[in-house]
Amino acid sequence: MEKILEVQNIEKYYGNKSNITKAIDNISFNVTKGEFVGIMGASGSGKTTLLNCISTIDKVTCGHIIVGNEDITKLRGNKLNKFRREELGFIFQDFNLLDTLTCYENIAIALTIQKINPKEIDKRVNEIAEKLEIKEILNKYPYQVSGGQKQRVASCRAIITNPKIILADEPTGALDSKSARQLLENFEYLNQKLKATILMVTHDAFTASYANRILFIKDGKIFNEIIKGNDTRKQFFEKIIEVQTLLGGDLNNVI
């Protein structure tokens, strides 16, 4: 399978000489095309830092991140923005929709900033909105729709540019369980039907159970990795819980 994302021995330090915090301590993994990878870990484990480094919002201290054939740790300035604009799709916990724009425009703006032909934009927005069942709210403003709908609009915005990889940071974090389930089904649809590659950070076992493979991170290191394989989601969910217990329940720490 084609490798979409290669993370090679990356490290990220915060602070100065006297007080160094290793947020990421030598992490390596690959994501192949069409995969749905979850990253789990407790608060402060470094999962968001990892995502920020991959999404080029943050810079690694050392190591390489290769997306497609490009080493993004070497990109600077406008090339970096172009890369972010064209090769990555983002979904954030707090949606990050522009409140002044309608849902339609929020999706379209991802394409307009790529200077895509307006006629095509219109076509593509309507297509994707239909697939994620938000066609009827396209002309509403974000404040007029529910949280789940907002996150689906954000998903549309992330997928519409046909990015190499979609990065989702706690996408269900601000949603109720029903909306969360609906959104995750959308993710499944994006992954299976539209062949989107998704990298999702979460601390919620249920959300993670929708992924094909899960990386567990603890103190900046990869602690464990489990693959769904042919398991049902229920079985996979139980596996996740097991690992989580292992992760958090270090007996030595308790005493």
Next chain:
Amino acid sequence: MGKTQISRIILIETILMGIISLIIGLIIGIFASQFMSILVAKLFEVNMTEYKFVFSKAACIKTCIYFAIMYILVLIFNTMTISRYKLINLLNANKKNEKIRIRKPIIAILIFILGVGILSYAYYIVTKKANTLRTSGDMLKPILMGIIGTIAIFWSLSGFIITTSQKIKNTYLKGTNMFVLRQINNKINTTVASMSIICIMLFMTITILSSSLSLRESMQKDLIEMTPVDINLEKVITTSETYTDSHGNIHQNKNNQTSNTTLTETLINNGLDIKVLKDIIEIPIYSTNNLTLETFLGDKFTEIDTKYPFLMYKNQEKIIKISDYNKIADLYKTKKYDLNENEYIILCDFDNMENIRNEVLKKGYKLQIAGKEYISKYDKCQTGFIEMSTSHTNTGIIIVPDNCNLTEEMKNKQFLAANYNAKTEEEKEQIEKIFTESDSNLIQNINEKEIVIDGMSKTTLIESSLGITTIIIFIAIYLGIIFLIASSAILALKQLTESSDNKQRYTILRKIGCDEKMINKALYQQIGIFFLMPLLLAIIHSIFGIQFALEILSGITKPQELIPSIIGTTIIIGIIYGAYFLTTYIGSKNIIKEE
């Protein structure tokens, strides 16, 4: 922490900020006012050889009082807002999505069209039908319409722009255009009132500045043109029992007035050393009861009387012989004329009167002067004057051939124009005193004999012209600039305070991959359009407003004289407004910058 404690913190903070800014403002103000007075002196060519550092205690105290009043009001409002807030809203202030008031597109379009309609009609009234506006009540109508139209336009503008631009997908769905338009739309919706006020203030600035600058320009030009010699003197000579002086006062005729002695002789007889004057030209001015404004107007009289009921129709027309006039014209360096046997010319340069007379002249009526019929050489009034004045105020002089049968009885006045026989300014001042100071020998002698001599000197004319009008123009320019600064400051502050909201939006843009260049461009466009919109409408208003102002000031300014003052206004607005725009842009750019 209780609400009262929060209020107290705000109170102390506000008072501290207030005191600091008041002190800094006063210090800057004291020095800026020095600069201002030099500027004003330069502007009106006032002699400023004795420069003094001026400190006005009264102004300082007033500043403090008004500042305090503003601060107390702000404090009251602040405390009220704080006490109304709920804790939960304060904590979630960031996350709260602003509700955007949207106007129904169709209503926006209708209101926009209505606004355009109202404005066009107001424009039509002040330009095409300007002459029907007589009282200030009449003028109130287009002004009110202008205000309503402006509000209607700003109320509906954003909705109108969004609706129409959405139809043009090619531009709307390009780069950050959509975002910029929505940003403006969002803001205009919530700032209809301030946008309208700013637009109207800018309109006043432009109109006031350009018309007063051009007024000043043309006044100074007129003044030079209309005061070609140092002095004019006039003596009424009549043989009848009473006579009327140039102010319309009726006097009992005393012996001395009846004497047919010339003005020069009268002056010499009353102790003037005639050597103080040079280039003396003295001419008689004739008039007769048979030739008044009413008789001149002929058939047109009733029509014009209904239109202008307050004209002095019984006033006798001034008649001068052509050779006499040419002597004066020679001295004044104005145009000389010649006439055939049965022709006459009317000299008139006071716009309103000129128009009335031209209507008559167009008809080609014959005019009865001293028992003979004359026709006008030209079909309109000619330029020229004999009495100096501060502007073009000659309401009419009839020039007739020398052989016209004007009798001695028809002689109404002796008119004299002369220069002072002086080389230096000091000598001129000395001579001026002979004619103006009440304790001069000449004036005492004349008063004793109760002879009435009217006079005008170049110096007094210039002084009187620079007096009242200077004040008016100064106030106008001052107000204009104050309005300009106030409106740009409001715009700038509004934009900057909203930048925290914008910051979030621009962060989102950055997150989805906009590069800094695109973001800066979007910000520039947003602020630019925000600044430009009230200015554009104000400019359109001014095009018509200035025309109307000129109409009212007719006779003083001509349209072509307006160009330099419009350029001047553009420069002033460009500098002040532009500076505020740039500051706002740079300030906002810093606010939305990523840490």
